Amino acid sequence: MIRYALGRLTSLIISLFVASLVIFAVIEVIPGDPAAFMLGVNARPDTIAALRAEMGLDQSLVTRYFDWVTGLLRGDFGQSWTYKTPVAELIADRIWVSLPLASYALILSTLIAFPAGIYAASRRGGPGDITIMGATQLGVAIPNFWFAMILVLIFAINLRWFSAGGFPGWSDPLLAIKSLTLPAIALALPQAAILARVMRSSLLDMLGEDFIRTARAKGLSRRQALWRHAVRNALIPVLTIIGLQFSFLLAGGIIIEQVFFLPGLGRLIFQSISARDLIVVESVVMLLVFTVIIVNFAVDLAYAVVDPRLRAKT
Amino acid sequence: MSILRISDLSLRIGPVDILRDVNLSMNHGQIVAITGESGSGKSMTALSVMGLLPRGAVAEGQIMLDGVDILQTPEPDLCRMRGNAMGMVFQEPMTALNPVQTIGAQVAETILIHEDVTRAAAHARAAEMLERVGLKVAPSRYPHELSGGQRQRVVIAMAIALRPKLLIADEPTTALDVTTQARILDLLQELVREFDMGMLLITHDLAVVADVADQIVVMQKGRVVEAGPTQDLLANMQHPYTRALFEASSHQVQLPARSQTALLLMVDQVARDYPLPRKGLLGPRPNFRALHDISFQIGHGERVGLVGESGCGKSTLTRAILGLEDVQAGQIRLDDAPVFAGKRPNLAVRRKMQVVFQDPYSSFNPRHRVERLITEPFHLLDDPPIGLARDAAITKALQDVGLSRSDAGKYIHEFSGGQRQRIAIARALIIEPELIIFDEAVSALDVSVRAQVLDLIADLCRKRPLAYLFISHDLSVVRTVTDRVMVMQAGRIVEQGATEDVFTDPQHPYTQTLIAAVPQLPELSHATDPV
Numbered sequence: 001m002i003r004y005a006l007g008r009l010t011s012l013i014i015s016l017f018v019a020s021l022v023i024f025a026v027i028e029v030i031p032g033d034p035a036a037f038m039l040g041v042n043a044r045p046d047t048i049a050a051l052r053a054e055m056g057l058d059q060s061l062v063t064r065y066f067d068w069v070t071g072l073l074r075g076d077f078g079q080s081w082t083y084k085t086p087v088a089e090l091i092a093d094r095i096w097v098s099l100p101l102a103s104y105a106l107i108l109s110t111l112i113a114f115p116a117g118i119y120a121a122s123r124r125g126g127p128g129d130i131t132i133m134g135a136t137q138l139g140v141a142i143p144n145f146w147f148a149m150i151l152v153l154i155f156a157i158n159l160r161w162f163s164a165g166g167f168p169g170w171s172d173p174l175l176a177i178k179s180l181t182l183p184a185i186a187l188a189l190p191q192a193a194i195l196a197r198v199m200r201s202s203l204l205d206m207l208g209e210d211f212i213r214t215a216r217a218k219g220l221s222r223r224q225a226l227w228r229h230a231v232r233n234a235l236i237p238v239l240t241i242i243g244l245q246f247s248f249l250l251a252g253g254i255i256i257e258q259v260f261f262l263p264g265l266g267r268l269i270f271q272s273i274s275a276r277d278l279i280v281v282e283s284v285v286m287l288l289v290f291t292v293i294i295v296n297f298a299v300d301l302a303y304a305v306v307d308p309r310l311r312a313k314t
Numbered sequence: 315m316s317i318l319r320i321s322d323l324s325l326r327i328g329p330v331d332i333l334r335d336v337n338l339s340m341n342h343g344q345i346v347a348i349t350g351e352s353g354s355g356k357s358m359t360a361l362s363v364m365g366l367l368p369r370g371a372v373a374e375g376q377i378m379l380d381g382v383d384i385l386q387t388p389e390p391d392l393c394r395m396r397g398n399a400m401g402m403v404f405q406e407p408m409t410a411l412n413p414v415q416t417i418g419a420q421v422a423e424t425i426l427i428h429e430d431v432t433r434a435a436a437h438a439r440a441a442e443m444l445e446r447v448g449l450k451v452a453p454s455r456y457p458h459e460l461s462g463g464q465r466q467r468v469v470i471a472m473a474i475a476l477r478p479k480l481l482i483a484d485e486p487t488t489a490l491d492v493t494t495q496a497r498i499l500d501l502l503q504e505l506v507r508e509f510d511m512g513m514l515l516i517t518h519d520l521a522v523v524a525d526v527a528d529q530i531v532v533m534q535k536g537r538v539v540e541a542g543p544t545q546d547l548l549a550n551m552q553h554p555y556t557r558a559l560f561e562a563s564s565h566q567v568q569l570p571a572r573s574q575t576a577l578l579l580m581v582d583q584v585a586r587d588y589p590l591p592r593k594g595l596l597g598p599r600p601n602f603r604a605l606h607d608i609s610f611q612i613g614h615g616e617r618v619g620l621v622g623e624s625g626c627g628k629s630t631l632t633r634a635i636l637g638l639e640d641v642q643a644g645q646i647r648l649d650d651a652p653v654f655a656g657k658r659p660n661l662a663v664r665r666k667m668q669v670v671f672q673d674p675y676s677s678f679n680p681r682h683r684v685e686r687l688i689t690e691p692f693h694l695l696d697d698p699p700i701g702l703a704r705d706a707a708i709t710k711a712l713q714d715v716g717l718s719r720s721d722a723g724k725y726i727h728e729f730s731g732g733q734r735q736r737i738a739i740a741r742a743l744i745i746e747p748e749l750i751i752f753d754e755a756v757s758a759l760d761v762s763v764r765a766q767v768l769d770l771i772a773d774l775c776r777k778r779p780l781a782y783l784f785i786s787h788d789l790s791v792v793r794t795v796t797d798r799v800m801v802m803q804a805g806r807i808v809e810q811g812a813t814e815d816v817f818t819d820p821q822h823p824y825t826q827t828l829i830a831a832v833p834q835l836p837e838l839s840h841a842t843d844p845v
Contacts (some may be wrong), residue, residue, distance in 0.1 A: 164457070208406060209409060210406055210409040210410045211409065211410055211411055211412040211413075213366070213404065213410075214402075214404060214410045214411065214412075214469065214472070215412070215423075216365060216366055216396065217366065217396055217397065217401065217402040217404075218396065218397035218401075218423060218424045218427065218428050218472060218473075219393050219394065219395070219396040219397030219424070219428055219475070220423075220427060221389070221390070221393050224427070228423070229412050229415075232414050233412070233413065233414055267838070304414060306414060307414055307660060308413070308456040308458070309413060309456070309458045
């Protein structure tokens with residue numbers, strides 16, 4: 001188990017290193033000189049050159065990569081060119097919106113998907129299964145921003161249970177959670193639909209396995225066999241999807257953040273790209289990559305907890 | 315008093331009759347064997363007794379287990395009986411256990427769901443039971459850490475943990491090696507005596523039946539065609555199907571004498587290593603040596619057998635001969651050319667070799683027609699036949715294996731298991747190879763079909779000089795279709811020689827154990843000419 005964890009940890013570090021190289025390289029090849037862009041079309045070449053020097057753009061690629069990475073390790077993400085504030089502060093403000101939102105949505109999605117998937121699988125072909133599968137079909141098909149607008153229309157404008165957007169900050173946690181509820185639902189439902197389908201088909205695969213028949217021959221009822229023997233075995237593919245979904249929820253909430261006027265990472269990255277604020281883009285993307293890799297690492301560890309066969313392997 | 319009595323059991327699934335008027339009865343301490351070919355309804359009879367019929371199955375008649383009619387018992391009561399009054403052991407030990415639970419927990423579960431005992435007490439009894447079935451590993455192990463035979467012992471421990479009155483064993487040893495099979499059958503017989511249970515043994519293997527059963531029930535197409543005490547039934551078979559079945563199981567073929575003696579395949583001091591996972595993060599990868607110093611030769615037109623238990627290296631050797639993988643020492647040459655060229659098989663040599671695998675269904679692409687399936691080896695030729703020549707080759711290959719030209723347009727699912735294996739042989743024959751490797755080619759077939767395929771192989775040998783390597787765990791089959799046999803154990807060839815010599819006078823202790831473990835069919839001289 002420890003060897004397995006160490007093995008995963010090694011690949012995590014390698015992934016992070018490769019990711020930092022790729023991000024740095026991609027940002028470098030994006031057309032548009034940030035200094036020229038910031039100063040406008042009428043700027044004089046020597047002004048641009050001065051700004052470039054100030055921003056460190058005149059140094060060699062290797063030095064700049066090295067400075068950037070060592071800065072990241074120290075928690076120094078550099079200075080935003082447009083906001084004129086440390087990038088770390090910009091990110092810190094916004095991550096307290098995006099991270100709770102993504103977690104909230106993931107918890108909702110799991111809470112909906114697990115019972116729905118298990119119920120559908122246990123009543124395969126029955127009316128309950130057909131209803132749930134129909135609903136998930138819809139859930140997968142509907143774009144989440146459209147769904148978000150419907151939610152706003154019903155719960156914010158007609159019923160007035162929630163505010164239509166904005167984020168009041170964490171000084172009042174209850175109010176903060178309340179303002180994240182509609183966006184979390186909008187994000188969670190399409191994910192829940194996918195997850196429920198995966199859960200169902202994975203469970204059905206497991207229910208066809210020989211060891212379920214063995215369990216039935218021992219005297220377990222259909223239900224008991226499902227809960228005690230099928231569910232844990234069915235978790236492996238489900239965990240994979242959950243890992244992928246978290247990454248998507250964290251970075252992909254951008255449209256939902258726009259719909260609900262939430263000051264999250266998605267908005268920050270969108271604005272920074274428009275303003276050619278490359279240092280912010282670089283850092284946010286790196287942070288997202290870091291989170292995704294950490295989540296995958298956690299999923300890998302979860303596999304080993306679920307499946308003893310993986311613990312033996314490196 | 316009989317413990318199990320099945321009266322006039324009929325079973326339908328939709329419009330299909332699965333069982334018709336099955337009758338059977340069994341006493342305490344008795345072993346009743348149901349035998350027959352696939353589709354005869356023997357497994358369905360077992361599942362009916364367990365009350366585990368597939369959805370949509372409609373059963374009529376009576377199944378009385380210790381005074382209770384299973385067919386009239388509601389599901390919750392059946393759950394209380396399963397594992398308690400009746401236990402079941404299945405064919406596939408590799409998949410019959412839950413991979414994410416320890417074996418101890420899985421045995422303890424049987425106790426926990428039926429009796430009101432503490433978890434600790436159940437685990438203690440599970441450990442005792444595992445010891446009773448002769449398992450020498452800790453209950454905290456997981457199924458994937460155990461061999462097939464060990465897993466089957468776990469399944470048996472699970473089935474008998476509560477000392478049921480009836481044990482149903484559905485092909486319990488079919489997936490096991492002969493020596494393991496012998497030990498598991500001994501164990502089952504012992505348990506029947508010790509617990510005074512009744513055992514319903516479902517098997518297609520007549521030698522096993524003759525060896526262990528007190529009563530035999532022969533089934534064909536959902537009906538019981540003959541039943542009786544083992545000795546009486548064997549001595550005096552009434553039904554032609556029973557006789558046909560026993561004759562097919564001990565089917566012998568006549569191979570023509572070898573015509574040529576020139577050398578075809580030479581395997582010289584071959585070793586094959588597989589890398590194992592690293593011990594440390596950066597340490598060297600240790601190797602597992604799967605083949606040790608393998609040397610043998612096959613001449614043109616020679617029929618050679620290769621026997622050994624699972625994991626002994628038979629498949630590794632097959633892959634090496636086919637040139638699919640490189641070897642770490644020694645060389646393999648066919649017609650004096652190496653089979654492995656650089657990073658891939660040597661095509662010039664590969665076209666002289668073809669292989670027929672065990673599973674006649676999964677070794678074909680179900681979306682292609684037979685015509686395309688059997689002409690696959692043409693890609694090995696520099697100048698494959700086209701147009702009329704191609705048609706002629708297809709026709710000849712199909713006719714050679716007893717099929718007709720009109721079968722070329724069909725898909726593989728339209729054929730029976732035996733026909734599929736004929737198609738596999740046609741695919742091997744179509745480029746007229748010098749050597750065919752039969753890798754467990756008849757192991758998945760019913761006895762009567764197996765007899766036909768063996769006849770076909772003998773027949774092909776008469777039509778042209780055919781050299782083959784016949785790999786099988788079934789020693790009786792190897793004995794009849796080969797001139798020479800090699801015995802493999804743990805990656806080494808421990809004995810080789812003329813087939814009859816090896817079988818009648820085995821020299822190596824392993825060969826002796828192997829041959830002694832094979833269940834014997836009784837002599838059936840009187841069965842062939844009924845009075």
